[in-house]
Amino acid sequence: EIVMTQSPATLSVSPGERATLSCRASQSVSSNLAWYQQKPGQAPRLVIYGASTRATGIPARFSGSGSGTEFTLTISSLQSEDFAVYYCQQYYNWPPVTFGQGTRLEIK
Amino acid sequence: QVQLQESGPGLVKPSETLSLTCTVSGGSISSYYWSWIRQPPGKGLEWIGYIYYSGSTNYNPSLKSRVTISINTSKNQFSLKLSSVTAADTAVYFCARDPNPVVFGDYWGQGILVTVSS
Numbered sequence: 001e002i003v004m005t006q007s008p009a010t011l012s013v014s015p016g017e018r019a020t021l022s023c024r025a026s027q028s029v030s031s032n033l034a035w036y037q038q039k040p041g042q043a044p045r046l047v048i049y050g051a052s053t054r055a056t057g058i059p060a061r062f063s064g065s066g067s068g069t070e071f072t073l074t075i076s077s078l079q080s081e082d083f084a085v086y087y088c089q090q091y092y093n094w095p096p097v098t099f100g101q102g103t104r105l106e107i108k
Numbered sequence: 109q110v111q112l113q114e115s116g117p118g119l120v121k122p123s124e125t126l127s128l129t130c131t132v133s134g135g136s137i138s139s140y141y142w143s144w145i146r147q148p149p150g151k152g153l154e155w156i157g158y159i160y161y162s163g164s165t166n167y168n169p170s171l172k173s174r175v176t177i178s179i180n181t182s183k184n185q186f187s188l189k190l191s192s193v194t195a196a197d198t199a200v201y202f203c204a205r206d207p208n209p210v211v212f213g214d215y216w217g218q219g220i221l222v223t224v225s226s
Binding site (some may be wrong): 001034036042043044045049055056076089090091094095096097098099100101102 | 113151152153154155157165166168169170204210211212213216217218219
């Protein structure tokens with residue numbers, strides 16, 4: 001099973017600033033990496049798939065990069081609605097697909 | 109507009125079987141992959157498994173011995189059964205739909221909290 005590790009656990013950023021979230025895989029997942037956003041009391045929402053492709057309806061301020069074992073989600077100018085928990089997920093070697101433990105993005 | 113709605117008991121006793129149903133409205137269940145994902149309170153996401161509309165399934169190996177996912181196309185529903193539950197199975201259970209079996213970007217249910225306790 002591939003283990004996904006996210007850092008940091010909590011990231012405090014001011015609105016309008018850039019946020020950079022990291023995800024590391026225990027072995028290569030190629031570009032089979034997705035990012036999800038989850039707000040309290042809601043289901044997750046797909047943000048990025050294929051490591052760098054924005055999902056439908058996701059604003060251009062969200063970008064994903066990386067391949068192999070190291071991945072980054074960048075939010076270029078944080079809006080109030082972006083503060084949430086973000087999870088990465090690998091779907092290269094499955095079953096099972098596996099998720100990271102999440103990064104909480106909070107308002108500084 | 110497609111909607112998914114989970115239903116079932118919110119409280120299950122240890123050693124018993126957890127049974128949930130996901131009802132699909134606004135679209136046919138006769139296509140796509142239909143998945144179950146869970147989230148223990150305050151924790152991360154865990155994939156349980158999926159069923160394709162044809163009936164083929166794939167489960168998380170860590171749960172495989174206890175999990176059954178089935179589909180009822182006439183009722184536009186699919187279901188999850190998890191046997192021999194313990195407190196570790198306490199979680200919010202989500203159902204989801206996607207054209208891809210392992211990327212969950214299409215539609216999700218709102219989730220249902222199931223607590224395992226005597």
